[in-house]
Amino acid sequence: MAKTDLFESPDYYQLDELFTDEHKLIRKSVRDWVKKEVSPIIEDYAQRAEFPKHLLKGLAEIGAFGPTIPAEYGGLGLDYTAYGIIMQEIERGDSGIRSTASVQGSLVMYPIFAYGSEDQKMKYLPKLATGELMGCFGLTEPDHGSDPGGMTTNFKDAGDHYLLNGAKMWISNAPFADIAIVWAKNEQGKIQGLIVERGMEGFSTPETHNKWSLRASATGELVFDNVKVPKENLLPNVSGLKGPLGCLNQARYGIAWGAIGAAMDCYDTALRYAKERKQFNKPIAAFQLQQKKLAEMITEITKAQLLVWRLGILKSENRATPAQISMAKRNSVEIALNIAREARQILGGMGITGEYPVMRHMANLESVITYEGTHDIHLLITGLDITGEEAFK
Numbered sequence: 001m002a003k004t005d006l007f008e009s010p011d012y013y014q015l016d017e018l019f020t021d022e023h024k025l026i027r028k029s030v031r032d033w034v035k036k037e038v039s040p041i042i043e044d045y046a047q048r049a050e051f052p053k054h055l056l057k058g059l060a061e062i063g064a065f066g067p068t069i070p071a072e073y074g075g076l077g078l079d080y081t082a083y084g085i086i087m088q089e090i091e092r093g094d095s096g097i098r099s100t101a102s103v104q105g106s107l108v109m110y111p112i113f114a115y116g117s118e119d120q121k122m123k124y125l126p127k128l129a130t131g132e133l134m135g136c137f138g139l140t141e142p143d144h145g146s147d148p149g150g151m152t153t154n155f156k157d158a159g160d161h162y163l164l165n166g167a168k169m170w171i172s173n174a175p176f177a178d179i180a181i182v183w184a185k186n187e188q189g190k191i192q193g194l195i196v197e198r199g200m201e202g203f204s205t206p207e208t209h210n211k212w213s214l215r216a217s218a219t220g221e222l223v224f225d226n227v228k229v230p231k232e233n234l235l236p237n238v239s240g241l242k243g244p245l246g247c248l249n250q251a252r253y254g255i256a257w258g259a260i261g262a263a264m265d266c267y268d269t270a271l272r273y274a275k276e277r278k279q280f281n282k283p284i285a286a287f288q289l290q291q292k293k294l295a296e297m298i299t300e301i302t303k304a305q306l307l308v309w310r311l312g313i314l315k316s317e318n319r320a321t322p323a324q325i326s327m328a329k330r331n332s333v334e335i336a337l338n339i340a341r342e343a344r345q346i347l348g349g350m351g352i353t354g355e356y357p358v359m360r361h362m363a364n365l366e367s368v369i370t371y372e373g374t375h376d377i378h379l380l381i382t383g384l385d386i387t388g389e390e391a392f393k
């Protein structure tokens, strides 16, 4: 059953005054699109564990694919605040749909833009921006998640091509992607990026089933069995872990904004419900215990909004450090997950149903807190940054 989206955005500290007219216009157009195209259908797709592929065209049209990429390569050349706003509004609809946009823009277009040859940029970026081509990003392996430097996927020089072997897992968009940015070790053990295309012999993308989280996002494996990759598909301008980490920095930045969108949706839903739902002859919003939950939610949302607003400026000025991005990703996801859990309680029994978006956001955020660097790993990044002591190993 199609649902009406009554969302009203919380802005407790009048942050609107800090955004340009262009930012507000972008926010309005993405919010309108989410209300019209995502909210009415997303619950059904999540329940069926199906990715709503028909949304790809609309995502491209609202500028969700690579908005910071320069116009000459098909992007919009927007600043990072605009990018953050787009991610916030899409994730307000669903974290899975935001994941698709994050992967396409930050993990597929960005590495081609930042590390690719001019020919690669011209060949792939314009088509990725319009969604004519979709991509995925293969870093994680069955035995190497938080520690990607241990990866075993590898390629060898075989004369006029490379021979790629190995496997990746937990790869968003893999089941339908046309291309994959694959991080693999060369014969010297150095990590490099390859553009692998669907249809190359020995390359398959089996879908991962039975997820209770990000159900409306397609996840899969990437399997490489002696895949012949043309030499011109190697990303020439980066080697080492800094290649994939540079991409993750972009995507984590988007998540820092995106998770706040999910939090805002949960807060807005819970506030409206608390005002309407009566028990003991009073709206439940009149009870102190429910007010505590709502008051803490808006406080955390406001703090997180301020954090990412500042981060956006630093990022646009190319001054945001990876550790600052880690802090914001970690904080936004943590507050969003806590808010989703509290909002679910405010909704009582209704909170566990698909009549409201809260339980879906809550389940989605269980992936968001783990991918793109787990909650623990981001804390360790902050720990390293402030103490100079590495506690990973």
Ligand SMILES: Cc1cc2nc3c(=O)[nH]c(=O)nc-3n(C[C@H](O)[C@H](O)[C@H](O)COP(=O)(O)OP(=O)(O)OC[C@H]3O[C@@H](n4cnc5c(N)ncnc54)[C@H](O)[C@@H]3O)c2cc1C
Pocket: 103, 136, 137, 138, 139, 140, 144, 145, 146, 147, 169, 170, 171, 172, 173, 213, 214, 219, 367, 370, 371, 372, 373, 374, 375, 376, 377, 380, 391, 392, 393
């Ligand atoms: C739905 C979904 C989509 C994803 N999409 C992608 C994608 O598109 N591309 C991609 O490459 N990957 C993707 N991932 C993978 C994701 O990035 C990994 O799951 C994540 O990096 C964690 O790796 P892991 O699951 O192997 O957990 P592990 O690394 O095994 O970690 C397990 C636990 O141990 C903790 N831990 C690990 N090391 C340390 C340490 N040194 N100190 C303290 N604690 C530690 C972690 O914090 C975690 O709590 C996706 C994952 C999910 C769930």
